[in-house]
Amino acid sequence: MQKLQLWERYKNRLYHNAELDLSVDTSRMNFPDSYLEEMEPRLQKAFEEMADLEAGAIANPDEQRMVGHYWLRAPQLAPTAELAEEIKATLASVKAFASSVHQGNIAAPDGHRFENLLVVGIGGSALGPQFIADSLGSAQDRMKVFFFDNTDPDGMDKVLAEIGSGLKRTLTVVISKSGGTKETRNGMLEARQAFEQAGLHFAAHAVAVTGSDSELDRTASQEGWLGTLPMWDWVGGRTSVTSAVGLLPAALQGIDIDRLLAGARICDQATRSRSTRDNPAALLALSWFHATAGKGERDMVLLPYKDRLLLFSRYLQQLIMESLGKELDRDGKKVLQGITVYGNKGSTDQHAYVQQLREGVPNFFVTFIEVLKDREGASMLVEPGATSGDYLSGFFQGTRSALYEKDRESVTITIREISPASIGALIALYERAVGLYASLINVNAYHQPGVEAGKKAAGTVLKLQGEILEMLRRQPERDFTCADMAMTLARPEEVETVFIILRHLAANPSHGVSVTAGEKVWENRFSAGK
């Protein structure tokens, strides 16, 4: 298509929301104009389902749950007055807690204000808070934020080393909706040990965000933590960033959570429109459907031209892939659905994998995110007539057209600036797009049955490890190959797992397992004797 024709298509298709200062450009998606009309009946059905969901229908039938993340920024829309009150009361508690911490009414045991924040969580209980902290953080933050988002001991050591003696003025927020996630439990235990080793009483530094009567909830109340904020079963982990999960760390960091919620709320209003062309989430969902044939046939590459949006692709990976990546549709038919999401930031990625995007396997579509405001204040000229920000914009435009020339499609989202409101709007935009797209492809976006399989298998491995350790200790004079061990435990079919467990045990001092090299690595001999 010629440039001027494209310009006509751009004007014809551009969605712009003046209140949010947000645009969605689908002119570089090559669907014909008739596509919107063709999809209209399916889309109207998706709007209908979304309205039912917002009204409190059991939109997640497998778990018999309502799906209420939209109420978090408009409590009056919650289906009962009690829920509305709980949402408002929790928001008030988040603000009151953060302000007490900032004012020093809730202080470190040495009487000094808390200066650092250690957030312990994983998945939806970490990705949202991390995205908010990174996109909106600044040198003026009220608290410096750190994360334990894994059960990697070295990762935790690295964070603790950064905090250093600041631990005595560190507030720990442990976040887990279920309150039983092992990685988070381990992070909490490791944090507790670090506090104790520094002579500090963990409970005086800890607050929880979790479901009522969860394991974490009980621990927090038995140990007398500073407080607990609720998580509800009608908020999914991956859409929990506008609940206490995202709001408490953000408020503590000093981010204006009212503006974040307002941005999300305004975007929610815009994405409730049943007029497809006026609904930016519907336009995204339609673009995804077109690009992937409604079957995930192409990957979504997210290219924000802004360092502060680096973690957005990681956040969206969970939101989109955990919501859409499903074996069965809502009728129980095997569909193997999903859309693969990846990306970092432009123009950095231009010097990494954009080569393949332009010339290699055409199995993707791009979502560019353009941010108009370069920085606070004016910029120096890096050459006559051009700033660094002008270059960033130039590279964005260059990549968009270079890809389009080669028939690589893209959507562009433009926002004026990075602010709590625009981040709230982006989050709400994608939450709604995922929901609408899930309706279009008939999958339940709100459950994650596949996650359980890996968790169960990990439990089995840890149990087998217990048996191995017991056997090694019972016969300290004996050394075992993995095959010996599997036979001795009467689990010959588990020999590979036994090998992997033994190799890991011997690589670490905690369990006192040593290794003697065999001819082949799988013939190594392991022993608990010295």
Ligand SMILES: O=P(O)(O)OC[C@H]1O[C@H](O)[C@H](O)[C@@H](O)[C@@H]1O
């Ligand atoms: O908040 P939690 O209950 O600890 O869950 C943390 C995460 O783990 C699970 O495995 C789910 O797949 C995620 O959706 C969830 O966000």
